[in-house]
Amino acid sequence: MIFDTLANADRYAALHPLFPAAFAFLRDTDLTALAPGRYPIQGEALFAIVDAAAARGREDAKLECHRKYIDIQLVLDGIDEMGWKPLNDCHQPVADYLAERDIHFFRDAPASWIATPPGAFCIFFPQDAHAPLVGTGTIRKVVVKIAVDLL
Numbered sequence: 001m002i003f004d005t006l007a008n009a010d011r012y013a014a015l016h017p018l019f020p021a022a023f024a025f026l027r028d029t030d031l032t033a034l035a036p037g038r039y040p041i042q043g044e045a046l047f048a049i050v051d052a053a054a055a056r057g058r059e060d061a062k063l064e065c066h067r068k069y070i071d072i073q074l075v076l077d078g079i080d081e082m083g084w085k086p087l088n089d090c091h092q093p094v095a096d097y098l099a100e101r102d103i104h105f106f107r108d109a110p111a112s113w114i115a116t117p118p119g120a121f122c123i124f125f126p127q128d129a130h131a132p133l134v135g136t137g138t139i140r141k142v143v144v145k146i147a148v149d150l151l
Contacts, residue, residue: 022146049143063108
């Protein structure tokens with residue numbers, strides 16, 4: 001898991017061949033003008049999802065993880081207090097992994113919380129279980145999905 005701001009995004013370019021394109025999209029796109037929805041960047045290998053959702057309390061947040069994609073979650077409005085826990089420490093699955101949605105939910109409590117303000121992002125790799133959209137009010141964010149297969 002990585003927590004940082006777009007000003008430092010270039011530090012992470014070498015971690016994945018698609019990270020430079022992902023961060024270029026985040027820097028060069030007027031994200032405030034995008035309606036909620038899915039935006040292709042490079043087909044199924046790299047795309048963005050813009051979302052605006054009511055925040056939930058910590059007690060209602062479920063940890064999730066992905067096998068096929070890395071998430072870069074950039075907060076646009078609100079403060080997303082994202083929960084985090086190493087996937088290896090998650091032992092209470094809600095159900096089986098849903099391959100068609102690339103998601104696996106857990107009942108485990110996060111080990112820590114990261115208050116992510118507008119302009120900051122978290123990168124979650126497949127080994128990172130995370131519980132997003134925690135806070136108050138509405139949280140608007142963009143999640144860039146990067147295919148792991150290219151590593």
